[in-house]
Amino acid sequence: MSSPIHTSVAQVIDDLFGVPANALHxxxxxxxxxxxxxxxxxxxxxxxxxxxxxxxxxxxxxDVTTYGRLVAAVSDALDRKARSA
Known part of the structure; x- marks a missing residue:
């Protein structure tokens, strides 16, 4: 099941490059x-x-070379942001 982060990152990729979410893993x-x-x-x-x-x-x-690593980097950045708030 996709997380909200996966869904949002997939939407950005679709908006910019026309790559549908079902092509992302x-x-x-x-x-x-x-x-x-x-x-x-x-x-x-x-x-x-x-x-x-x-x-x-x-x-x-x-080291962000894959979609999964990109989603993980976003998640990590969001975690850091939440901790610093």
């Missing part, structure tokens, strides 16, 4: 699987930061 590669170039990955990062009102730093996104 945890191990799909952002660049090879979804055919996103490095500029598209940055565009996705910015859109996710705006959607969730979070900010990633380089350490947050260094």
């Amino acid at each position: 945890d191990d799909v590669e952002l660049q090879d699987g979804l055919q996103l170039d490095s500029l598209s990955v940055i565009e996705l990062q910015v859109a996710i930061e705006d959607t969730f009102d979070i900010r990633f730093d380089e350490a947050d996104t260094a």
